Amino acid sequence: MISVNGLSVSLGGRRVVEDVSFALGAGEFAALTGPNGAGKSTALKALAGVAAVEAGRIEIGAAPAASLNALARARRVAWLAQTRPVAWNLRVEDVVSIGRFTEAPAAYDRMGAEGRAAVDGALAKADAAHLAGRAFQALSGGEQARVHLARLLASPAPCLLLDEPCAALDIAHQLSLMETLAAEAAAGRTVLVVLHDLELAARYCRRVLVMEAGRLVADGAPGEALSAEVLGRVFGVQRGADGALFRGPR
Structure with missing residues (x-):
């Protein structure tokens, strides 16, 4: 679904992604x-x-990404950014409806039955159905995070990209989110999620990619990609006899 070959990106004159x-x-x-x-x-x-x-070159669904306009790309890839500002105090269901803009660019009340069903289903998957009707700005940080997840899930795009989606979520909702994403993958979507929690990555993801200083340094099953050597060299941690991660000698 997604192929990346020799990707390099610079920001402010500094190379931050190198030949990935x-x-x-x-x-x-x-x-x-x-x-x-x-x-x-x-x-x-x-x-x-x-x-x-x-x-470098990126292909999405066998099409060169450089050949896709913004709308065509959005039909293939849905992205959940690390920072997710919402300037207007929209209703929850209208925020989620933004995820349907490639198919039905309208507020929830102006959508057809299929669009509303997609929004309702996404809210349910994100454990946020009870938030419908509320003003987005009145929600807690964790509730807002779940609404943003629903916005992503409402998209029909076959590929989901999520940047630290567990931030602001309590542990129960972190587990729920990972279970939801695993279910989306099982249903055929391609899911790539940026995570700092190595335990969640190892528990739910069959594949882990590790970056260090802009380069991809490990790629494989969790036990391989998060080996003792990688944990020590890249993350500066070790795994104890009980399986827990710790920093420095005990």
């Missing part, structure tokens, strides 16, 4: 992880089309 290559097929659920400043978010932005590609 990988491919994800339909039905794959992968985590992209690494320390702060590794280039994860920038790489995801390049896939979404909101960061300029300096070198």
